[in-house]
Amino acid sequence: MLVSVIVPVYNVEKYINDCIESILNQTYINFELIIINDGSTDNSEFVLKEFAVRDNRIKLLNINNSGVSYARNFGVKKATGEFICFVDSDDIVKPDYIKDLIDSADIVINGFIIEEVLNKCTKIVIPKIDCFKVDVQEAKILDNIPLLCLSSPISKLFKKSIIIENDLEFDENINIGEDYVFVLNYLNFCKSISFRKKTNYVYFRRSNSLSTSYKKxxxxxxxxxxxxxxxxxxxxxxxxxxxxxxxxxxxxxxxxxxxxxxxxxxxxxxxxxxxxxxxxxxxxxxxxxxxxxxxxxxxxxxxxxxxxxxxxxxxxxxxxxxxxxx
Known part of the structure; x- marks a missing residue:
């Protein structure tokens, strides 16, 4: 099965090399990497072009700066894979990231690692148990999956058909909480779910990230x-x-x-x-x-x-x- 990996990019020249390298080094090779350069003004585009020449699985798309939600929505529309997963451009994934997400359930939810860059501490967020493709109504989501696991599209596998058929999108009007709302809205249309105590995604929490900056x-x-x-x-x-x-x-x-x-x-x-x-x-x-x-x-x-x-x-x-x- 073909998996579309969607990576929005905006001014992350310091981190993008490690991110893309970690995706290209996956043990599961049947994927396309859709990179949306969201109007970067640093050297991110130059780095991305070099990667695109190197590996034909990469689709590099350039758009005017429109925000991460628009970029993700744009990437979903351009995806040709049956399944979709997301990676943020300043994070990295371990070699089995995609392999350990592969499942026929409507959604797969795995854990992830949070690296607090300034505080130099690590936090692991994982489901409480391993559960393989069960009815979503019987999965006892609130009992077995920490809400923090649901707060972002990272470390999850989505079916493109469910997203498209139900007109699901990331809300482009807000930059805080839109990830969690998207995941919840998607869950409402799922009949089956899998979740595992895998931690193949490393999320770096930096002081200038969207999640640690304050809006109006x-x-x-x-x-x-x-x-x-x-x-x-x-x-x-x-x-x-x-x-x-x-x-x-x-x-x-x-x-x-x-x-x-x-x-x-x-x-x-x-x-x-x-x-x-x-x-x-x-x-x-x-x-x-x-x-x-x-x-x-x-x-x-x-x-x-x-x-x-x-x-x-x-x-x-x-x-x-x-x-x-x-």
Whole structure:
């Protein structure tokens, strides 16, 4: 079976060589490598052209800078493989990455390794058990797969037919949470699933990556809503009660509560005190209460922030937030 490996690229000349080499060195050789150069302004395109000349499995596509979601969607449309997997351009994969994903299930989910570059620490994220092609309704996804495993399209195998027939796309309007929403939407159309405790994908978390940079507060608020409500809808579809789902979301995605406040108190935004307080007060009530509860899953500091998020003394809290949220 032909697998289409999709790699969006934007200004990663420092890392792209290792990424592409790791893909070309796969033990499973029946794949096409679709690289979408998303308007890079560094030397990434030059490096990619050299690779394209070397290996005829590479399809190099150049587009104007449109964002990672557009690039992935574009790559899916150009893919000719029956199955699709994704690799980020500043990550690497081990030689058995594709081989260990091969399965006839509608979706295959494997684990991955997170390398914290600045903190110099490693985290392994894996399903709790190995499970080979079972009915997705019987797979007990929430019990056996950490939500972090679902938060990205990496280390997964998708069927192109399911993506195309159901008009599934990465949301091009947001840059945070769109990966998780895509995976959840895809799961809704799956009848079978496989997941394994394999860790053939190495994800490098760097300070300037999309996942560690903060967006406009409006985008962070929208992302949190999409994550929360898509989680509820998907896992209710799999038979879970809302009372079971919500605590897991609060715990696993509590970082989005921080993201919203950081986007308000980020010094580069230069908001005045009046503007900061206004932005907090304008968060709709149900989301505001959700954010407060999320902070309670973040130890003493989180509990303090939750307490300070009382709208009765938000003007006083603003001073403390500036000190806490550096």
């Amino acid at each position: 507060v409006e985008e962070e608020i929208l992302a949190e809503k999409l994550i929360f409500f898509n989680s509820i809808n998907t896992f209710e579809h799999f038979g879970y009660r809302t009372s079971h789902i919500i605590p897991l979301i609060y715990k696993e995605f509590s970082k989005h509560a921080y993201r919203i406040l950081f986007s308000i108190y980020n010094q580069s935004n230069g908001y005045s005190k009046k503007k900061r307080v206004s932005l907090i007060n304008n968060i709709e009530k149900t989301q505001y209460e959700r954010i407060k509860k999320m902070f309670k899953y973040n130890g003493l500091k989180g509990n303090l922030i939750s307490l300070l998020l009382s709208k009765n003394f938000i003007y006083f809290s603003d001073f403390l937030f500036k000190a806490i949220l550096k």
